[in-house]
Amino acid sequence: MRLITINRTRPNASIELYGCPMQCKYCSHTSAQFKDYDLDKVVQAMSDNGIRSVFLGGAEPAMHRKEALDLIRILHGRGKEVILKTTGADPEFLAATKGKVTRYILEVKAPLDDPQLLTVVTSLPLEKAREQQENVRRSLTVLEGQKVRAVLRLIPGRYTVEAVERMAEDLAGHVDELVIAQFLSSDSDVSYSGITTPSPDQATMMAFGQAARRHLPRVKVKGSGFDIVL
Numbered sequence: 715m716r717l718i719t720i721n722r723t724r725p726n727a728s729i730e731l732y733g734c735p736m737q738c739k740y741c742s743h744t745s746a747q748f749k750d751y752d753l754d755k756v757v758q759a760m761s762d763n764g765i766r767s768v769f770l771g772g773a774e775p776a777m778h779r780k781e782a783l784d785l786i787r788i789l790h791g792r793g794k795e796v797i798l799k800t801t802g803a804d805p806e807f808l809a810a811t812k813g814k815v816t817r818y819i820l821e822v823k824a825p826l827d828d829p830q831l832l833t834v835v836t837s838l839p840l841e842k843a844r845e846q847q848e849n850v851r852r853s854l855t856v857l858e859g860q861k862v863r864a865v866l867r868l869i870p871g872r873y874t875v876e877a878v879e880r881m882a883e884d885l886a887g888h889v890d891e892l893v894i895a896q897f898l899s900s901d902s903d904v905s906y907s908g909i910t911t912p913s914p915d916q917a918t919m920m921a922f923g924q925a926a927r928r929h930l931p932r933v934k935v936k937g938s939g940f941d942i943v944l
């Protein structure tokens with residue numbers, strides 16, 4: 715498996731896998747260093763009894779479909795809670811993980827009827843953006859009844875309140891929470907397009923959050939110095 719990091723913190727450990735089809739220019743993972751590991755070694759690293767839950771994230775774990783499925787099966791079999799991050803790019807992969815994953819973290823990027831916006835916030839060409847949105851649609855159906863938290867990294871100048879509200883409508887009935895995160899307020903982002911400080915500001919973030927909250931039971935708006943549940 716190609717990994718960026720293994721973090722064995724107790725009780726909540728994490729594994730950051732390498733590789734994502736979206737190749738967003740502001741994503742620290744796209745330029746991160748990686749190392750190849752045998753599955754056995756990764757399992758061994760997580761076998762500490764003090765580790766209760768394992769977050770599988772990084773970029774898109776489905777890029778390592780076979781190894782990721784084996785790892786999820788083994789971790790679940792050993793009584794660990796598995797939290798899986800995904801872009802929704804591989805609904806068949808997600809279907810195979812059901813029953814073994816405690817919570818899914820779905821990274822969302824654009825309303826499902828707006829592939830053009832997806833080409834702006836990722837490196838996907840239009841045809842691939844359409845395919846990705848169809849996959850997300852199918853993934854939302856596959857994950858019905860599961861615990862799903864959607865996460866939107868709000869790139870300044872790329873989103874309107876109306877677009878975020880349409881994204882919330884797409885997610886309604888499929889996710890129990892949407893987290894809207896300010897750009898550059900975490901280590902996952904690198905400066906991009908002249909944006910070098912955490913933004914948009916808190917008041918603007920709240921306007922996005924309130925629009926989303928009209929359609930979803932819980933919306934969290936977080937950024938540098940604020941973390942507000944609506």
Ligand code: SF4
Nearest residue numbers: 734736737738741773
């Ligand atoms: S920001 Fe998310 S979707 Fe974009 S390249 Fe990074 S992990 Fe992939």
